[in-house]
Structures are given as structure tokens and as C-alpha cells.
């Protein structure tokens with residue numbers, strides 16, 4: 001067996017360290033997708049530091065299991081699963097680190113960050129499958145004998161990861177938001193057109209299109225594009241920050257959702273506002289927050305292009321891009337949050 005370095009915890013604790021860091025990475029990674037305000041910046045830091053810690057632990061682990069992998073006589077039924085898991089985890093780590101260093105890299109229609117996300121999510125079922133073959137509780141004797149020393153080793157790893165993260169911030173952090181997103185496009189409509197999965201409708205005919213305001217309101221209403229433009233116009237500067245890793249700070253012009261709601265008088269039990277696209281794509285926002293949102297017809301003074309959601313798109317400051325519904329055709333006040341939105345965003349347009 002290879003000599004263990006001073007910084008290396010015993011085998012079973014390396015494995016448990018890997019489990020803890022993978023769990024932290026999956027949870028922070030997923031929650032970061034719905035985090036758009038600076039109060040959640042620590043999540044992104046934790047995710048970066050966790051990734052660096054995992055890289056070191058995986059290094060220890062690979063060194064340990066290499067003899068078992070390279071000798072075919074040592075293979076068993078669990079080995080292919082282990083190899084698949086190692087490949088996925090390494091690919092997730094490499095894409096994550098490369099994303100941090102290189103920024104907006106496109107892989108066909110996807111950004112490298114989206115690829116990283118898919119790899120990271122795939123790790124979960126393969127890890128559970130790996131457990132069916134290899135799961136073991138930590139050996140008690142090992143914990144008693146080396147627990148204190150291991151705690152120090154894990155502490156050193158965390159500290160090392162944090163220093164590396166600070167260094168990376170100083171070297172490659174410029175031009176990035178706390179979400180890691182990089183600025184894309186210059187002004188106006190010049191930023192990437194993105195749909196979450198399959199939404200790609202025909203251009204909406206502005207002459208026949210209508211916006212309906214309904215649900216739990218006293219006076220439902222319906223507006224043509226011209227009627228909307230005639231109403232009170234409002235402008236807001238806000239950042240569209242897509243979870244695929246880019247952002248666009250723009251001035252958006254359109255109608256205030258608060259004004260629209262006032263004109264229809266929401267019922268007192270209305271707690272949520274659901275914005276629905278012509279494609280079925282939808283998202284709900286608490287009514288007080290929705291009042292501060294904008295339904296934009298224009299960006300930087302230019303009419304929205306079709307790809308960006310013409311004739312009307314939601315501008316929801318502090319929320320991630322996927323919640324900025326494009327091609328909006330209905331605004332409904334509801335009593336409850338519409339949780340089916342989590343399915344709809346994946347299947348609308350299919």
C-alpha cells in the first residue's frame with residue numbers, strides 16, 4: 001500500500017469526506033439555481049471551496065484504489081460502477097474548474113456550466129448505485145485512533161480550499177457577478193437568446209395577441225399591445241442572470257405589474273401572481289414582490305425581439321433568468337404557489 005501523506009486522513013474518513021462534500025456540492029449547486037440576490041453569495045463560495053476540497057479527496061482516493069483498478073483479477077461487479085462514478089465526478093470537477101478559469105465557453109447550444117450541472121446531477125444516482133456495492137460505516141477503531149488528527153486534516157483542506165478560492169477571485173473574478181455569471185452582449189437586444197429546454201414558439205402576432213389579467217381579482221381585464229403601450233409606462237434597470245452562466249444588465253421599459261394589479265383589484269386571499277407564456281411556460285411570484293416587477297415591451301428603448309420574448313416578458317429583479325417568463329399572455333392572481341411550474345419549465349414547448 002502506498003505511504004499515506006501527513007495531510008491524508010485514513011481511508012474510510014476520506015470516503016466519508018467525499019460523501020459529505022458531494023452532498024454539500026449537490027445541495028449548494030441546486031439551491032444556487034434559484035439564488036439571485038447578494039445575500040446568497042455564500043452559497044457560491046461554499047460550492048467553490050467544496051469543489052476544491054473534493055478534488056483533493058478524490059486524488060487521495062484514486063491513489064488508494066489504483067491497484068484494484070489496474071489489476072483485472074481484482075475487479076468485481078461493483079467495479080464498473082466505481083469507474084463510471086469516478087469518470088463522472090472527475091468530469092464534473094474539471095468542467096467546474098475550467099468554467100471558473102475560462103468563463104463563457106459554449107458546447108454547441110449549451111454553456112460549459114450547463115454541462116457541469118448535468119454531470120453533477122448524474123453523480124447522484126451513480127453514487128447511490130455505488131453504495132449498493134461498497135457502502136461501509138467508518139471503522140470505529142480508525143475514528144478513535146485518528147479522529148482528532150483527521151479533523152485537523154479536514155480543517156487544513158478547508159483552509160487550503162478557501163485560500164485557493166480567494167486567489168482565484170483575485171485572478172479571474174473580474175467581470176463576474178457573485179453568481180459567477182459573466183456579462184454577455186453590449187446593449188439593447190444584444191444578449192444570448194436562451195430557452196430552458198424546448199420553448200421555441202413562432203413569432204407572436206402583436207395585432208391579435210392579448211394580455212389577460214385574471215384569477216382572484218374583482219375585475220378581470222384584457223389588453224391589446226396598443227392599449228398596453230398607451231397605459232402608464234415605466235422603466236427599471238435590472239440584471240437578467242441566466243443559470244447557464246451569463247448576465248445582462250439592461251434598462252427595461254413596459255408596464256408595472258403593480259399598476260396592472262391595481263386596475264383589476266386583487267382579492268384579499270390572492271397571495272401569488274402567476275405569469276404564463278403562450279407556450280405554457282409559467283412562473284409564480286408572491287404578490288408583494290410581483291408588484292415590483294415589470295412586464296417589459298422594450299429593452300434599452302428598443303422593442304423586444306422575438307427571441308427575447310416579444311411582445312411582453314417578465315422582468316423579475318433579484319430572480320434568476322429562468323423565472324423571467326417570455327411571451328407572456330396571462331397574469332393570474334392565485335391563492336397558492338403553482339408548484340407544477342417545476343415540471344412545466346422542463347416540458348413546455350415539447
Ligand SMILES: Nc1nc2c(c(=O)[nH]1)N[C@H]1C(S)=C(S)[C@@H](COP(=O)(O)O)O[C@H]1N2
Nearest residue numbers: 193194195196199242277281308321322326
Ligand atoms: N416562455 C419561456 N420563457 C423563458 C424561457 C423559456 O424557455 N420559455 N427561458 C428562461 C431562461 S432559462 C432565461 S435565462 C431567460 C432568457 O431570456 P433571453 O432569451 O431573453 O436571454 O428567459 C427565461 N424565460
Ligand SMILES: [Mo]
Nearest residue numbers: 242243321322
Ligand atoms: Mo436561463
